Amino acid sequence: MPIKIPDTLPAFQTLVHEGVRVMTETVAIRQDIRPLQIGLLNLMPNKIKTEVQMARLVGASPLQVELSLVRVGGHKAKNTSEDHLLAFYETWDEVKHRKFDGFIITGAPVEALDFEDVTYWGEMKQILDWTVTNVHSTLNVCWGAMAAIYHFHGVPKHPLAEKAFGVYRHHNRKPSSVYLNGFSDDFQIPVSRWTEVRAEDIARVPELEILMESDETGVCLVQEKxxxxxxxxxxxxxxxxSLADEYFRDVNAGVPIKMPKNYFPHNDPSITPQNRWRSHAHLLFGNWINEIYQTTPYAVESIGTGG
Structure with missing residues (x-):
């Protein structure tokens, strides 16, 4: 079944053009089914682009999913119009009374800062604590993952000598994991960050298990059962x-940046790069959605209550 998002959201037409099935409120209410409630806390500057990326993967599920767009209230977006935010987003304060089957927390362009120096860190800590009681399963991405693993377990992020930037080979460290069903032993994933979380720090926390790792860029995916x-x-x-956009943005701004590794064919930035990770992206999100469906309470109100 398709994903349910507002039909005036810019992502709607993009997803339809790509063949992702989407539905309107009118169609959704005809189906006698409880859609999975998925929240997206979007911390990225270009919120519209991130909406499309996440909705594309969430919407590929055969289950009916209702996606809610959420933003922090203590930060003013500079790259997304206020009209768009008012039309399609709610602040976390406006949704904190709700329960969600799944919740995605994106990255943010603040990784050079200490967590405590991020202007909305106080609200982030509240949101992370709220997910414990109001969310059945949370998917934390890039800086969002670093923030969450630091908040819950004190695992630090470490600065890199140079940006990890490109498409790197990764290894499946736990083929039996429900989240890696169908995964190859070896696959490629884009990387774009100035910091890292290290395997030796994660090993000190018994609740954490590494599922994906790269020889070149280290830890990729960690599960907290x-x-x-x-x-x-x-x-x-x-x-x-996406990596090309980042590269040309920095080149045009005169910011020192190396060409992303293993990305442009023949290392020629004039040639359009090929996507070598799309199938595994769909696998990961599909497995996550399926695991939510298999384990979440039938009554969404029961999430966090043990019911």
Whole structure:
């Protein structure tokens, strides 16, 4: 079944053009089914692009999913119009009374800062604590993953000597994991970050288990079974041209940046890169949605109550 999003959301037409099935409120209410409630806390500057990336993967599920867009209230977006935010987003304060089957927390362009120096860190801590009682399963991405694993377990992020930037080979460290059903032993994922979380720090926390790892860029995906949380530090959700967009943005701004590794054919930035991670992105999100469906309470109000 398709994903349910407002038909005036810019992502709607993009997803329809790509063949992702979407539905309007009118169609959704005809189906005698409880849709999975998935929230997206979007911390990225280009919120519309991130909406499309995440909705594309969530919407590929055969289950009916209702996606709610959420933003922090203590931060003013500079790259997304206020009209768009008012039309399609709610602040966390406006949704904190609700329960969600799944909740995605995106990355944010603040990884050079200490967590405590991020202007909305106080609200982030409240949101992370709220997910314990109001969310059945949380998927934390890039900086969102670093923030969550630091908040819950004190696992630090470490600065890199140079940006990890490109498409890197990764290894399946736990083929029996429900989240890695159908995964190859070896696959490729985009990476774009200035910091890392290290395997030796994660090993000190018994509740955490590494599911994906790269020889070159380290830890990628971590599972916390008891907390029903996933932490992914790389970008399976990226479009084919996302790394190119970042590269040309910095080149045009005169910011020193190396060409993304293993990305442009023949290392020629004039050639359109090929997407070599799309199938595994769909697998990961599909497995996550399926696991939510298999384990979440039938009554969404029961989430967090043990009912």
């Amino acid at each position: 008891a907390g029903n949380r996933l932490y992914i530090f790389n970008h399976v959700e990226y479009d084919s041209t």
